[in-house]
Amino acid sequence: MQQALIEKYGEARLPRYTSYPTAPAFSPAVGAGTYGDWLGGIAPQTEASLYLHIPFCRSMCWYCGCHTTITQRDEPILDYIDMLRKEVGLVSGTVGDRLRIRHVHFGGGTPTIMQPEEFRDLIWLLRARFAFMEGAEIAVEIDPRTLTPDMAAALGEAGVTRASLGVQSFDPVVQKAINRIQSEAQTADAVARLRAGGIGGINFDLIYGLPHQTTASCIETAKTAIAMRPERFAVFGYAHIPSFKKHQRLIDERALPDAAMRAEQAEAIAATLIAAGYVRIGLDHYALPQDSLAVAARRGRLHRNFQGYTTDACTTLIGFGASSIGRTPDGYIQNEVPPGLYAQRIASGQLATVKGYRLTAEDRLRADIIERLMCDFRADVTAIAARHGFDAAALFEGNGRLAALQEDGAVDVHGGVVTVRQDHRFIIRAVAAAFDAYIETAARTHSKAA
Structure with missing residues (x-):
């Protein structure tokens, strides 16, 4: 029965539902002018989150699905940071002092590609332009291979509270196949440096479904990672979309596991993490029982946004940088994707919004249902x-x-309540899609659900 469900639903191209409606519904009809109006309409004392996209890496990992640019020089990064600072000024000048910041997330690319003083200066600018709430969470995505002792110390000095480390797999055969050579020692050293800098929340990202990956190697990677005792894990299925990400054509498709093997790998990792004391959260996250994500899940307060499962309940998310997506109470907005076009817009004194979506009352209803399904595997639709x-x-x-x-x-559907069986949680995206009014036009652009 389970195998039949995997074959029927697990490989369908479906959204990950980190937003609703999803990005394919965004339109150029929502541009910089609309975004400016939306920012101006934000109510005083609104709790909000900030997202800053740093779209640069030193080398390309062939599995990567992010918007990033490879550079060995620092000049493009410095020029980009100048534009990022100007965008912060544009937005803060429009929204005034109405935002109270509860969460900040630096994503990439590799945010720690910046020099330590550049990162500190950027944090100080944000604190000067926005009112940070007491205990605000500041999270940064990190490539352990390039994290220096000085940068680890700077993160702690800047008040970073959580670091997400890309691990993916410790299997050397898999690492070679995805062009990401990263030793256990490099990862352990990064964790030690971050903890020494006072960063108490460590997340690891793992991936299954990679070329030459086996169930045994997935288990071995999970056990090696568990020994470093991060507070959280995010375990994602590799999305092979070479038509959108041309560097993925460097991956040997013949070495990719099939749907049944992907499901087996995912469940093997889950079993290994659960046996080590981690709590399974949502579709693909795991956390130690005392971690705030696990607490939120137990209390029915788990949320989902562009960073995945989160404790962040803010309905206002301000995105900065090329390709970044944000949200106001009125709708979604996305910046220019190519860094060059983004920089041109900001340098001219304009917001860089290139497309977006104005939410309707029905959108908000469906978004609420989909979020509860994705977080709780249950939604009281009535x-x-x-x-x-x-x-x-x-x-x-x-x-x-x-x-x-x-x-x-x-x-099961009883009394208007939709419930997904725990042993069928792998098809939750298919269940969420049942309440997606735009699914027929959007599904072609999304990754496979397994």
Whole structure:
């Protein structure tokens, strides 16, 4: 039965639902002028999050699905940071002192490609331009291979509270196949430096479904990583989309595991982490029981945004940098993707917004249902619809996707409550898609669900 569900639903191209509607629904109809109006309409004392995208790396990992540029020189990075600082000025000048910052996330690329003093200066600028709340979380994505002692110390001095380290796999055969050679010692040294700098939250990213990867090597990688005792793990399935990411063509497709093997690898990693005391959270996250993410999951307060599962409940997210996506209460916005075009817009004194989406009342309803499904594997559709002023019957009537999932025994629907069985959690994206009004046009652009 489970194998049949994997074959039917697990390999469908579906969104990861880090937003709703998802990015393919964004349109140039929402541009810089609209974003400026939305920023100006944010209510005083709004709690918000900041995201800063640093789209540079020293080398290309062939599995990568991010927007990044490879450079061995520092000049492009310095020029980009100048533009980032100017964008911070543009946005803060528009929104004034109305934002209270609860979360900050530096993503990439490799954010720690900056020099230590550049990172410190950027943090100080953010603190000067926005009101940081007491205990605000500051998270940074890190490549352990390039983290220097000085940078680790600077992160601690700047108040960073959480670091996400890319690990992916410790199998040398897999590492060679994805062009990312990273030893256990490099990773352990990075963890030690970060902890010495006072950073208490360490996250590891692992990937299954990589070329030449086996279930045994996935288990061995998980055990090696567990010995370093990070507070959280994110375990993602490799999304092979060479038509969108041309560098992925360097990966030997013949060496990629099939759907059944991917599912086996994912569950083997899950079992290994759970046996070591980690709590399974949502589709692909794991945390120690006392970690804030695990606490939020237990209390039904887990959320999902562009960084994945989170404790961040803010509905306002200000994105800075090329390709960054943000959200205001009115809708979503995305900046120019190529760093050069982004820089041109900012240098001319304009916001860099190139497209976006204005939310409707129905969008907010469906987003709420999808978030609860993705976080809790359960959604009281009737109650959620009532809160939004809608009749839930319209969400069930003629819902062929949901009916098929029921018929296959993947979900239960009773009294307007949709529940996904724990042993079928791997198809949660297919369940969420049953409430996605735009799925037929968007699915072609998304990664496979397994």
